[in-house]
Amino acid sequence: MNKEEQKFTRLKNVIRLSKRLKKYRLRMVAAIAAGVGNQLSIVAASVLGAWTVGLAIDGKLMQELNYVIAATIAAIIIRIVFYALEMWICHDVAFKVLADFRIQLFDSIERVSPAILLNMRSGQLASTLMGDVEIMEWFFAHTFGSVLVAVITPVILMIILWQILPILDLVMLLFAVAAVIIPIWMKKKADEQGREVREALADANAVTLEGVQGLKEILTLNYRTGYEEKNRAYLERMYKKQFSYSKRLGTEGMLLQMVLGVSGLVAALIAAWYVGKDGMAASMYTIIVVLSAMILGPVIEICNTARNFGLIFAAADRIYRVLEAKPLVQDSGNDINTKDLTPEICFENVSFRYREDLEAAVEDISFRIQPGEHVAIAGASGAGKTTCIQLLLRNWDTEKGCIRIGGKDIRDISLRSLNEMYATVLQDVYLFQIPILENIRLGRSSATDEEVMEAARKAFAHEFITELPDGYQTIAGEGGVKLSGGQRQRIAIARAFLKGSPILVFDEAVSNLDTENERKIQESIEQSAQNCTVVMIAHRMSTIKSADRIICMDHGKVAEMGTFEELMKKNGYLKKLLENSEDMK
Numbered sequence: 001m002n003k004e005e006q007k008f009t010r011l012k013n014v015i016r017l018s019k020r021l022k023k024y025r026l027r028m029v030a031a032i033a034a035g036v037g038n039q040l041s042i043v044a045a046s047v048l049g050a051w052t053v054g055l056a057i058d059g060k061l062m063q064e065l066n067y068v069i070a071a072t073i074a075a076i077i078i079r080i081v082f083y084a085l086e087m088w089i090c091h092d093v094a095f096k097v098l099a100d101f102r103i104q105l106f107d108s109i110e111r112v113s114p115a116i117l118l119n120m121r122s123g124q125l126a127s128t129l130m131g132d133v134e135i136m137e138w139f140f141a142h143t144f145g146s147v148l149v150a151v152i153t154p155v156i157l158m159i160i161l162w163q164i165l166p167i168l169d170l171v172m173l174l175f176a177v178a179a180v181i182i183p184i185w186m187k188k189k190a191d192e193q194g195r196e197v198r199e200a201l202a203d204a205n206a207v208t209l210e211g212v213q214g215l216k217e218i219l220t221l222n223y224r225t226g227y228e229e230k231n232r233a234y235l236e237r238m239y240k241k242q243f244s245y246s247k248r249l250g251t252e253g254m255l256l257q258m259v260l261g262v263s264g265l266v267a268a269l270i271a272a273w274y275v276g277k278d279g280m281a282a283s284m285y286t287i288i289v290v291l292s293a294m295i296l297g298p299v300i301e302i303c304n305t306a307r308n309f310g311l312i313f314a315a316a317d318r319i320y321r322v323l324e325a326k327p328l329v330q331d332s333g334n335d336i337n338t339k340d341l342t343p344e345i346c347f348e349n350v351s352f353r354y355r356e357d358l359e360a361a362v363e364d365i366s367f368r369i370q371p372g373e374h375v376a377i378a379g380a381s382g383a384g385k386t387t388c389i390q391l392l393l394r395n396w397d398t399e400k401g402c403i404r405i406g407g408k409d410i411r412d413i414s415l416r417s418l419n420e421m422y423a424t425v426l427q428d429v430y431l432f433q434i435p436i437l438e439n440i441r442l443g444r445s446s447a448t449d450e451e452v453m454e455a456a457r458k459a460f461a462h463e464f465i466t467e468l469p470d471g472y473q474t475i476a477g478e479g480g481v482k483l484s485g486g487q488r489q490r491i492a493i494a495r496a497f498l499k500g501s502p503i504l505v506f507d508e509a510v511s512n513l514d515t516e517n518e519r520k521i522q523e524s525i526e527q528s529a530q531n532c533t534v535v536m537i538a539h540r541m542s543t544i545k546s547a548d549r550i551i552c553m554d555h556g557k558v559a560e561m562g563t564f565e566e567l568m569k570k571n572g573y574l575k576k577l578l579e580n581s582e583d584m585k
């Protein structure tokens with residue numbers, strides 16, 4: 001962020017955050033009115049107290065006692081009601097806005113994924129989704145309305161004090177300005193520290209998440225000490241940032257208390273001078289002192305909140321960075337009838353690099369996959385197999401060349417239609433914490449239970465599912481029944497079969513299966529996907545052998561293509577790959 005941007009960042013944040021309240025403007029007006037009512041009833045109760053002291057001095061307290069008690073009770077009740085109303089309405093609005101933020105953030109992540117994950121670790125992203133949004137509660141429940149209350153209430157009190165002692169009004173105005181200057185003076189430091197604290201927290205969260213996700217590896221690879229050191233270093237960094245932040249917070253608070261204290265003293269001296277020298281009624285003394293203290297009260301309160309603006313706006317920046325992230329691919333929005341599209345895939349001179357400063361992941365590759373053909377993509381690690389799949393699924397766009405389906409450039413097909421064309425099974429299968437039946441039905445929400453079970457039978461999943469304690473109603477996923485890698489993979493294959501798309505994309509569909517299940521699944525894919533075009537990343541010999549044709553990738557280029565027999569006879573790249581790779585045997 002450059003200096004010019006930094007200068008306007010607070011204003012920009014206030015404007016864009018305030019716009020979020022537009023939808024709830026009537027409630028905000030009600031909250032502000034309740035806030036002003038709350039502050040004025042505090043003033044009324046305090047002035048009543050001061051008046052009581054005055055009456056006692058003048059010896060008239062017993063005559064007025066009934067009125068004093070009645071008025072004090074009324075002020076207290078009014079205060080309680082206004083306070084409750086302000087809190088309820090502010091928090092109602094704040095939590096609604098936070099929910100809006102969360103929904104929009106998730107939409108953005110969906111829209112820009114995987115671009116967002118390229119620049120942010122998943123732990124940092126989770127930190128924004130949860131922690132940064134939570135911080136916004138301060139702004140919506142305790143800042144926006146409070147600022148207006150802190151302006152309106154002192155103005156009303158100053159009008160009243162002006163009638164009694166104008167000179168003190170002017171002095172109080174000076175103290176109010178001094179109080180407001182303190183957070184403005186510390187603004188740059190507060191913003192910088194707020195940014196650093198939120199970033200350090202997000203990094204520490206990311207390391208903690210890494211520890212949870214990689215717990216198995218940490219234990220089996222004896223990485224415990226190494227991980228703990230790394231975790232400690234991040235926590236230490238976070239502690240230092242938080243401590244500097246708190247020190248500045250303390251200094252600001254101390255200065256604000258000083259302003260409050262000195263203003264009280266000055267008000268007391270001025271009021272005393274007027275009572276002593278100017279003949280003002282003694283009973284007015286306490287009223288004046290209380291009124292002047294009340295003028296500054298809301299101003300100090302809002303300045304106290306402003307001490308945390310650094311954190312609030314740093315969190316807002318991080319939220320908007322996700323909301324405004326640009327997607328890597330533009331959706332043409334061009335919906336087509338996918339039934340009219342022949343499932344023929346054509347890569348035409350495709351080149352792609354993940355970042356400009358990196359080497360090409362694939363370079364000038366061309367191949368055609370006929371409709372209904374089952375093709376395996378083979379190659380050593382890093383050869384560019386997954387990249388081809390990513391480009392085909394349009395998670396990224398090609399840098400040069402183009403990919404066509406049924407002769408149509410995939411950039412001219414809407415992402416929704418493109419998604420209808422493919423059913424994918426990737427290596428990391430995610431199961432939601434819902435019954436297995438519903439996990440499979442995600443493939444096609446309109447499928448009947450019978451259709452779901454038919455797909456599970458084809459994927460050789462039916463048997464093990466029915467043996468589970470609750471059969472198809474067994475809750476899978478985190479917190480549910482623990483399934484093996486192979487079982488999860490078969491559920492994902494059932495999902496793909498159920499979806500019934502004309503193109504099936506597998507990132508090694510059988511990698512987690514034993515030999516018996518691997519053979520069965522290969523047969524099932526051959527039979528069930530007879531009319532589908534199938535693209536498989538192959539890490540196993542069985543996948544390579546089962547394919548109609550193999551495309552061999554080497555260092556981002558197509559090294560050779562052909563049937564298994566042709567390539568074996570050729571004695572070229574595939575033969576060497578099979579000889580050198582243990583997994584391929």
Ligand SMILES: Nc1ncnc2c1ncn2[C@@H]1O[C@H](COP(=O)(O)OP(=O)(O)OP(=O)(O)O)[C@@H](O)[C@H]1O
Nearest residue numbers: 354355358361379380381382383384385386387388
């Ligand atoms: N997200 C990414 N950002 C930057 N570079 C990447 C990214 N993903 C892959 N690469 C690089 O692109 C090249 C091709 O990777 P790719 O994942 O396509 O290979 P692969 O053949 O699928 O390998 P593997 O069999 O190990 O999965 C590699 O050099 C890899 O380091």
